[in-house]
Amino acid sequence: MGTAGGRPAQGEPVIDRAFAILGAFQDTRRVLSVSEISRITAIPKATAWRLIGHLTRWGALEKTEDGRYVIGVRMWELASLAPRGHGIRDIALPHLEDLYAATGHHVILAIRDGAEAVMVDRLSSPQAPEVAYRVGGRMPLRSTAVGRVLLAHCTVAETTRILEQEPEAEPGGAPLDISGMRQVLAHVKQTGFSVVRRTLPSRTISVAAAIKDDAGKVVAALSVVMPEGSAAPQSLWPAVGTAARTISRSLGYSSPTAPGYVQELRSSPQN
Known part of the structure; x- marks a missing residue:
């Protein structure tokens, strides 16, 4: 359901937060924990954990053996289409x-x-x-x-x-x-x-x-x-x-x- 202006009631904030999580990764920050992502993006840890789960299942992020996260291969696949x-x-x-x-x-x-x-x-x-x-x-x-x-x-x-x-x-x-x-x-x-x-x-x-x-x-x-x-x-x-x-x-x-x-x-x- 959209608002009177035709925009999703909650869709945009979720998308913005997901993009913020992906944007937390940089050349100098290639491997991040949930706590680090939460601190960098100012997203509450519980919310960050939930969104990171969605991004991981989709393939945008991958979980390392020590429980931290890196950018997933699917992002490279998308970028190759540009x-x-x-x-x-x-x-x-x-x-x-x-x-x-x-x-x-x-x-x-x-x-x-x-x-x-x-x-x-x-x-x-x-x-x-x-x-x-x-x-x-x-x-x-x-x-x-x-x-x-x-x-x-x-x-x-x-x-x-x-x-x-x-x-x-x-x-x-x-x-x-x-x-x-x-x-x-x-x-x-x-x-x-x-x-x-x-x-x-x-x-x-x-x-x-x-x-x-x-x-x-x-x-x-x-x-x-x-x-x-x-x-x-x-x-x-x-x-x-x-x-x-x-x-x-x-x-x-x-x-x-x-x-x-x-x-x-x-x-x-x-x-």
């Missing part, structure tokens, strides 16, 4: 593999989700340097190369809203104020690429390019992450740019004449 992530990944994967074979470095594919990027895929060798983010994990837009590419192609209103938010602390990244970020984003939008240097968790340089769909909209970003000093960033641009344009064409994008990317990269003011 066309914006896995649809692009399926098309891009052969070109990611070619780029990885050509460079021997990390190759990353990411999409934007609100004020963050989500890493859709990453190809890496055992000898590749340590990076801060995992496949399926969220990445900041301001301080990652793929993030800046995606942020540069947001609407003016979206860009303003994101830049006005308090940035998360990013160890190893070079902080920029709003004015500095706007200059960087303008350069990224003009040239189609981004370069970011990081010192943690290892010293790396990322070179990223935009991927566009058949309407010319930027739907993803591609980057190569290499150890600092292993090569000049501009030496990677031809391979990164070619891969991004090839994936874009596979998505139906008709590319105009490409600008002189390598020349632009040498004069890049980016961090």
